[in-house]
Amino acid sequence: MPTSHVAGKAQLRERVRRVAVLIASAVLSSTIGLAAAHAIDQPPQSDASKQQVSDLQQKLQTGYAGAKSLKQRRYAFDELMEQAPEASRVQVRQVDAGGVDAELIWPARLHHPMGKRVILYVHGGGFFAGSPETHQALAGSLAKAASSDVLLIDYRLAPEYPFPAQIDDTLTAYQWLLDSGYENDNVIIAGDSTGATLAIESVLRQMALKGPLPAAVIAMSPVVNLQPAAQDTSDPLIGSFLADDARAAYLGARSPTDPRISPLYADMTGFPPLLVQVGSNDVLLNDTLQHAEKARQVGVDVTLQQWPGMTHQWQLFPFWLDDARQSNQKAAEYALQHFSDRPKE
Numbered sequence: 001m002p003t004s005h006v007a008g009k010a011q012l013r014e015r016v017r018r019v020a021v022l023i024a025s026a027v028l029s030s031t032i033g034l035a036a037a038h039a040i041d042q043p044p045q046s047d048a049s050k051q052q053v054s055d056l057q058q059k060l061q062t063g064y065a066g067a068k069s070l071k072q073r074r075y076a077f078d079e080l081m082e083q084a085p086e087a088s089r090v091q092v093r094q095v096d097a098g099g100v101d102a103e104l105i106w107p108a109r110l111h112h113p114m115g116k117r118v119i120l121y122v123h124g125g126g127f128f129a130g131s132p133e134t135h136q137a138l139a140g141s142l143a144k145a146a147s148s149d150v151l152l153i154d155y156r157l158a159p160e161y162p163f164p165a166q167i168d169d170t171l172t173a174y175q176w177l178l179d180s181g182y183e184n185d186n187v188i189i190a191g192d193s194t195g196a197t198l199a200i201e202s203v204l205r206q207m208a209l210k211g212p213l214p215a216a217v218i219a220m221s222p223v224v225n226l227q228p229a230a231q232d233t234s235d236p237l238i239g240s241f242l243a244d245d246a247r248a249a250y251l252g253a254r255s256p257t258d259p260r261i262s263p264l265y266a267d268m269t270g271f272p273p274l275l276v277q278v279g280s281n282d283v284l285l286n287d288t289l290q291h292a293e294k295a296r297q298v299g300v301d302v303t304l305q306q307w308p309g310m311t312h313q314w315q316l317f318p319f320w321l322d323d324a325r326q327s328n329q330k331a332a333e334y335a336l337q338h339f340s341d342r343p344k345e
Helices: 003-036 047-064 070-081 132-146 165-179 194-208 236-241 244-251 285-297 322-338
Strands: 090-096 101-107 118-122 149-153 187-192 216-220 274-279 302-307
Touching: 047 070, 047 236, 047 322, 070 132, 070 236, 070 244, 090 132, 101 132, 118 132, 118 165, 118 194, 132 149, 132 187, 132 322, 149 165, 165 187, 165 194, 187 194, 187 322, 194 216, 216 322, 274 285, 274 322, 285 302, 302 322
Parallel strands: 118 149, 118 187, 187 216, 216 274, 274 302
Antiparallel strands: 090 101, 101 149
């Protein structure tokens, strides 16, 4: 074949590639623009906040250095969170939530638990790590700010227990709350990272079962798409929690595009009010915005909060990040707005 023909075909392929990239970018920008149009603006990131995030990323890089296996990464996460201070000005009781171990947390100023309002909290950790101990500080801050009980569940983890054990445990705990006297419109289900994934998927299953739905769902840095191509593993937490072995431990032989696993592919019609918090530097930002817009398009009342400069799962670190304290306060305020029994001013 003449050299000129080869060069011409190469140029044509390059032009086609460039056009495809431009089209994809335009579609993505359109999706992001639609979601952002309904977003609640946050103040610009301060220099102090930037330094705090940089320091956190260094801690994460150091903490996960050399942690290769799931067991090692689970231990590294536990060690990292041991640096968190104990939850203050709250009381904690170990409970059996229908066969699911859990901590019931409530503000110390209240005399006893089992009040009228409760947040069912599902911790993050890539489906294989995390526990009530790693998330007690976050759960305690929500209890105080929302003037409510928090049920922090110790659901079963992969690889010992793959999907759907985690969703089973979440719904078991939810039913226990209803059986214990909480009205469903005074229950909010919340979670961070893959815990937010489980919160969303548990409600979707409850919808399929035609059971009573919670008043709202709070999704902090949700993981809505478990496809490998969707993951940027440059973030230390994402690199650990959503590595191939972690996803395989949870999924087994199931497809990551199964709507029972990845909320991005689910029909959200009829879903309760949804708060989505995502950082502008979260490597999962685009999927999160796309999911929020898809939910909104089918009538879900979606509140989207984008936090400038924040990375994935920043809400977990209120003891290191001012923005985490502020975003957790926003989550608590959202809960207060959606409980049917709101505390009096």
